[in-house]
Amino acid sequence: MASVNSSSNSFSYLSSTGNKFTGLVSGMDTESMVEKLMKAQSAQMEKLQQQRQKYQWQRDAYRDVNTKLSTFRQNIFDKYGLQNSLSAKSVSVSDSTKLSVTASPSASGTLNIQGVSQLASSATEVKALKVGNTDATPTTTLSELGLTGDGKVKLKVLQADGKMKETEVEYKSTDTIEDFTKRLSSSGAGVTALFSNGKMSLTANATGSNSEGAIQVSSDTKGVDGVFQKLGFLNGEKGEIANGGNAKYTVNGLEMESTSNTFTISGYSVTIKDKFDATTSPVTVSSTTDVDGMVDKLKEFVKTYNDLITSLNDKVTEKKYAAYPPLTDAEKAGMSEDQIKKWEEKAMSGTLRSDSIVRSAVSGIRAVVYNATPGIDEKYNSLFKIGITTTSSYNDGGKLEIDEDKLRKALTSDPDSVTKLFTQTDTGVVAQMRDASKKAIETIEKKAGKESAVDNQYSMGKQLISLDSKIEDWKSRLKTIEERYWKQFSAMENAIQKANSQSSYFASNS
Incomplete structure (x- = not known):
């Protein structure tokens, strides 16, 4: 109108x-x-338009709350909901020139590495390629090397996880050596092919050996006249092209080997830097709980929690200006952009003041602080028992604070129980807070919808x-x-x- x-x-x-x-x-x-x-x-219609604007502002305010709750749910899971992300270990290595070691939260016991007799190596093979008595060049075609017709070859190659992977690679007699080496390297088989000065090399990207070879030809559509046979890497119809070597070492008196120079044992990730004789002093590896690291991590948790509680409390306590209703189009026409902006800031203020849904969300999340987690030593089965409690000030709105001495004592005495308190599936602190947040999110979505929702x-x-x-x-x-x-x-x-x-x-x- x-x-x-x-x-x-x-x-x-x-x-x-x-x-x-x-x-x-x-x-x-x-x-x-x-x-x-x-x-x-038009007065009655303008009242309806103002009411519509209020609903839109309230809907958007609810959705903003849901964004904060969703971000909170994801952050506390990623940073504090998994043992690997929360628990921390400090590792000690007696000779860091021979080994580098990291410790996962599950690391336990002491390792004595008593010698490394062999490093892991990649399978590699080099062949000279000639056309008659002349060295081949990058532009030499496979047909010039004796290949007749096109075909497909299946390569089996040892991967970084220790498993063999089979990959099919096509080839044409008109391919140049440069074409074919590029195709092999980009095939995803796990090999690198190079050509230089009349020689071609084929190398597995991963280290280690396999009983039948780390690089194998499992089949070729041209049989004994296949591409690797013509390149000189293989004599029969199929079989081993090259094999690598495993790392060999002795740990706590047991001889072991692995396809990589990095191996995991008892929660430790060990990387061998070089060989060393078994007659020399063993390299000792041990770990302790990184109390400082865990305290810092839990301080971050408290900040994440407090930021959410503060933002939600700000919503329900925000001042409401009854004298500033939404502006009508007629009112906006008589105002500058700056005047409109300042008016609407006050008009939107207090949109969720004293809102029961948001208050309920805060209460549900705060209750977790005092909830006990089953299956954990009673001395450490709730946040307030390890020194994380709500503030005594009413004006703080139930934010958390840390008694650092009490927290350090709990972490030193029983770090596993403290870790479980946060990370235990379904009943841990993180799981409970995520559940409380999810309930609030679902309630708000029923009322205010998602960004992608249609109005009905x-x-x-x-x-x-x-x-x-x-x-x-x-x-x-x-x-x-x-x-x-x-x-x-x-x-x-x-x-x-x-x-x-x-x-x-x-x-x-x-």
Whole structure:
């Protein structure tokens, strides 16, 4: 119904302003009079538009809360919900020139590495390629090396995980050596092929050996006339091209080997830097709980929790300015952009003040602080028992604080129980807080929907649909009312014109 001209910052309640030529007979400013009449008639529709704006602001505020809750749920799981992310171990190595070691949270016991007799090596094979008595070049084709026709070869190659992987690679007799080496290297088989100075090398990307070879040809569609046979890497129809070597070492008196120079044992990840003789002093590896690291991690947890609680409490305690309702289009037309911005900041303030859903979310998450986690030593089965409690100040809104001495004592005495308190599946602190957050998120989604939701999928959306319908009804009604006013004034003008004509007639004949 009403229109705004942004270029001139003007506003009109008339739908047909500028199209009526009235008042020519009466001398009255009928357009201004209709404008005032329509302003009064539009009051109810403007109230509906203001209500719609309030609902939109409240919906957006709810969705903002859900964004904070969702981020909180993901962050506490990633950073504090898994043993590997929360627990920390400090590792000690008696000779770091021979070994580098890291310790996972499950690392335990002491390792004595009593010698490394062999390092792991990659399978590699080099062949000289000739055309007659002349060294091949990168542009030499496979046909020039004796290959007739196209085919497919299946390579089995040892991978970094110790398993063999089979990959099929196509080749053509018209391929150059450069083409074929590039295709092998990019095939995903796990090999690197190179050519230089008349020689071709084939190397496994991973180290280690296999009983049948780390690089094997399992089949070739051209049989004994296949590509690797013509390149000189293989004599028979299939079989081993090259084999690598395993790392060999002795740990706590046991001889062991691995396909890589990095191996995992008892929660330690050990990387061998070089060989060393068994007759030299063994390298000793041990670990202890990194109490400082865990304290820092739990301080981060408390900050993450407090940031969420503060943001939610700010929503429900934000001041509400009743004297600042949403602006109507007519009001905006008479204000500058800066004035509109400042007004709407106050108008939007307190949108969720004292909201029961958000308050319930805060209460549900806060309750976890005092909940006991089953299956853990009673001395450490809740946050307040390890020194993490809510503040005594009511104004803090139930934020957490740490008694660091008590926390350090718990971590030193029983780090496993403290870790389980946070990470235990379903019943740990992180799991409980995630559950409480999820319930709040689901409740808010029923009321305010997701960003991707259509209006008829949530309760506030249905209210918005109803308001939109009422507003459209009012627009149609106002258009009818305005047309009636114009007709009435037009009739008045016609009547005045007729009366004037009659007066002129009588005056001219008197």
